Amino acid sequence: MIQFLDLKSVNDIYKDELLLTCKKVIDSGCYIQGEECKEFEKEFSSYCGSEFAVGVGNGLDALTLIFRAYKEIGVLNDGDEVIVPANTYIASILSITENNLVPILVEPDITTYLIDCNQIEARITSKTKAIMVVHLYGQTCQMDKISEIASSHNLKIIEDSAQSHGAYFRERRCGNLGDASGFSLYPTKNLGALGDAGIVTTNDRNLYHVIRSIANYGSSKKYENTYKGINSRLDEIQASLLRVKLKYLDREIKKRQEIANYYLDNITNDKIVLPIIKNSMHHVWHLFVIRSNNRHKLQRYLFENDIETLIHYPIPPHKQKSYLELSALNLPTSEKLHDEVLSIPMNPALSDKDCEYIVNTINDYRG
Numbered sequence: 001m002i003q004f005l006d007l008k009s010v011n012d013i014y015k016d017e018l019l020l021t022c023k024k025v026i027d028s029g030c031y032i033q034g035e036e037c038k039e040f041e042k043e044f045s046s047y048c049g050s051e052f053a054v055g056v057g058n059g060l061d062a063l064t065l066i067f068r069a070y071k072e073i074g075v076l077n078d079g080d081e082v083i084v085p086a087n088t089y090i091a092s093i094l095s096i097t098e099n100n101l102v103p104i105l106v107e108p109d110i111t112t113y114l115i116d117c118n119q120i121e122a123r124i125t126s127k128t129k130a131i132m133v134v135h136l137y138g139q140t141c142q143m144d145k146i147s148e149i150a151s152s153h154n155l156k157i158i159e160d161s162a163q164s165h166g167a168y169f170r171e172r173r174c175g176n177l178g179d180a181s182g183f184s185l186y187p188t189k190n191l192g193a194l195g196d197a198g199i200v201t202t203n204d205r206n207l208y209h210v211i212r213s214i215a216n217y218g219s220s221k222k223y224e225n226t227y228k229g230i231n232s233r234l235d236e237i238q239a240s241l242l243r244v245k246l247k248y249l250d251r252e253i254k255k256r257q258e259i260a261n262y263y264l265d266n267i268t269n270d271k272i273v274l275p276i277i278k279n280s281m282h283h284v285w286h287l288f289v290i291r292s293n294n295r296h297k298l299q300r301y302l303f304e305n306d307i308e309t310l311i312h313y314p315i316p317p318h319k320q321k322s323y324l325e326l327s328a329l330n331l332p333t334s335e336k337l338h339d340e341v342l343s344i345p346m347n348p349a350l351s352d353k354d355c356e357y358i359v360n361t362i363n364d365y366r367g
Contacts, residue, residue, distance in 0.1 A: 001306045001307075001308060002306060002307050002308060002345055002350075002354050002357070002358065003308050003345070004308040004309060004310050004343070004344075004345050005188055005345070005347050006347070006349050007187055007188070007192075009349035010347055010348060010349045011194065013248075013348075013349075014244055014245060014248065017244045018194070018241055018244055021036075021240040021241060021243070021244055022237055022240065022241065024240065025236045025237050025240050026237075028236075030236060031235060031236045031237065032233060032235055032236060033216075033233060033236075034236045036236045036237075036239040036240040036243065037055050037233075037234050037235070037236055037239040039239075039243060040055060040199075040234070040239040040240075040242050040243045040246070041053040041054065041055055041199070043243060043246055044199055044201070044242075044246060045175075045201055047166075047173070047246065047249075048173050048174070048175030048176050048181070048201050049172060049173050049175070049176040050175055050176045050181070050201035050202060050203055051202070051203045051205070051208075052201065052202050052203065052204075052205065052208035053199055053200065053201045053202075054199065054200045054208060054211050054212045054215065055197070055198075055199050055233065055234025055239060056197075056198045056199060056200060056211075056215050056232040056233065056234060057196060057197070057198060057215075057231075057232035057233060057234070058184065058185075058186070058196045058197065058198045058232070059091060059162045059182060059183060059184020059185070059186060059198040060091045060094060060095060060184075060198070061198055061215070061230075061232040062182030062183060062184070062198035062199060062200045063091065063092065063095035063132075063158070063160060063182035064094070064095040064098050064099065065182075065200060065211045065214055065215055065230075065232065066095075066158055066180045066182055066200060066202075066207075066211065067082075067095055067096060067098075067099040067101060067130075067158070068099055068211075068214055069207050069210040069211045069214060070130075070156065070207070071099060072210050072214065072227055073206060073207065073210055075129070075156065076099070076101065076129050076130065076156075078100040078101070079100065079101070079102060079127065080101050080102065080127055080128075080129040080130070081101070081102045081103075081104045081125060081127045081128045081129065082096045082101050082102065082103055082104065082128075082129065082130045082131070082132055082158075083104050083106055083115075083120055083123055083124070083128060083130070083131040083132065083155075084096060084103050084104065084105060084106070084115075084131075084132040084134070085105070085106055085107075085108055085114065085115040085132075085133075085134050085136070086105035086106060086107055086108065086316060086317065086318060086329075086331045086333075086334040087107075087108045087113065087136070087316060087333075087334040087337050087338065088134040088136065088160065088317065089134075089162070089312075089313060090313075090317050090320060090322075091160075091162070091184075092132060092134055092160050092317075093317045093323065095182070096132070097323075102127070103317075103326075104123050104128065105317070105318060105326065105329060105331060105334075106119050106120055106123055107119055107331055107332075107333045107334055108136075108333055108334060108337065110333055110336075110337070111276045112139060112275075112276055112277075112278060113136055113137065113275075113289070113337060113341075114133075114134070114135070114136055114139065114141045114142070115133060115134065115141055115146075116333075117141075117142050117145040117146055117149070120146070120149055121149055121153075124149075124153055124155075128153065128155060129155060129156065130155055130156040130157070130158055131146060131149070131150055131155050131156070131157050131158070132157075132158045132159075132160055133146055133157060133158070133159050133160065133177075133178065134160040134162075135159065135160065135161055135163060135164035135167055135174050136163060137163055137275070137283075137285070137286055137287040137288075137289055137312075138163050138164050138167055138190070138256075138283050138284040138285045138286035138287065139164070139167065139275075139277065139278075139282075139283040139284075140164060140167045140168065140169040140174050140177065140282060141169070142169075142278070143169040143177045143178075144169075144170075147177075147178075150178075156178075156179045156180075157177070157178030157179050158178060158179065158180055158181070158182070159174055159175065159177055159178045159180070159181035159182070160181075160182060161174045161175055161181045161182065161183045161201075162182070162183060162184035162186075162189065163184075163189065163190075163286040163287065164190075164284060164286065165183060165189065165190045165191040165249060165284065165286075166190065166191075166249055166250060166253050166284045167282050167283065167284045168282035169282065175201040176201065176203070179202065179203075179204060179207075180200060180201070180202040180204065180207060181200065181201045181202070182198065182199075182200055183198060183199045183200070183201070184197075184198050185197035185198055185199060185238070185242060189286065190249065190252065190253065190256070190284055190286050191242065191245055191246060191249050192245070193238040193241055193242055194238065194241050195237075195238055196238075197234050197235075197238045197239075197242065198232075198234070199234065210227070213226055213227055213229065214227050214229045214230065215229065215230065215231075215232040215233060216229060216231070216233060217229045217230070217231060218230075252348045253284045253285075255348040256284060256285040256286075256346060256347070256348060257283070257284070257285060259285070259288075259346060259350055259355055260283070260285045260288055260346070262355050262359070263288055263344075263355070263358075263359060266359045266363075267290075267359055267362050267363060268363055269362055269363045269364075269365055271292060271293075271365060271366075271367045272290050272291070272292060272298075272362060272365070273290060273291035273292070273340070274290060275288065275289055275290070285346055286346075287312055287343045287346060288343065288344055288345075288346040289312065289341050289342065289343050289344075290341075290342055290343075290344060290362075291337070291340040291341055291342070292340055292342060292367075293340065293367075294367060295311070295339065295340055295341070295342050297367070298342060298365060298367075299311070299342055301365055302344070302361065302362070302365075305361045307344070307345065307357075307358055307361060308345065309342050309343060309344055309345075310342075310343045311341065311342060311343065312341060312343050313338060313341075314338060315338060316331065316334045316335060316338045318331060318334070319335070319338075344358060344362070345358060
């Protein structure tokens, strides 16, 4: 069976370095808020091109803390609206509603699966204060158009960069394309910890300090609490592991791109819809997502032929039981995508033989 993602094989490449840095942290006796986290924040912000970074507990916290900090400094208030793509993972929506803000769902572009820039302005009201862009599957959104819209309506741009570490829009990387960005560093991500982790990037010094304080019990000075904060901190061991893996991220992205190009060039089955890359939207291929009118039949066929696949995601946010208030929305493009998408194996541990077998098996599918 070709696994969808063999994390052991992915991490085995760096096993000696990972064990060595783990031992270094253990021997240091410092496990929270030490030098490893500080250095990783510096290295990751430099990688993204942003001025500041704050390591946090996970990707959801990263996004939630951005909105919370904007509320604390008076940029956002309860009931304000946030434009967000309708076909994102539930975490994007959760970060908005957790802060008593209102998600305004906008349909995706059927070709890129990213938020449709042509539909954003029609959803802006006097209550709209921000746009959340989701660089889904590893491809950046059309940021020139989105930035123009945000500027003309005085809106903040928050990037959900959970799937797009290292992706560019033109000459700038995600994490430096808006006002603030939240990254997941979950083990399956292109830059993944060996546990849960997340990070926020921004060029806004005030926002940076507020996020850091809120994530540390609302405190920037021990035993003095400015905010009713939470505990969401990136620990030293995960930070040290991420420092090792960050060194090799671009190499892994290149391997993903090689695999993606092989898929794009060689999957010729007309029953399969392949992903499309727009010229200025650099893709790092966190996921390689194909579409089929009969997804479950295709998935079953691939499984019977020893290829594991996953569905990202089977149920759109507005059809989840947790968001019954959104269930009446008419979002046919999102629903179509959620009914048809299927993710095939995409990771640096895949061999040429694996990729060839996957392509040939898909091409033999008769529907």
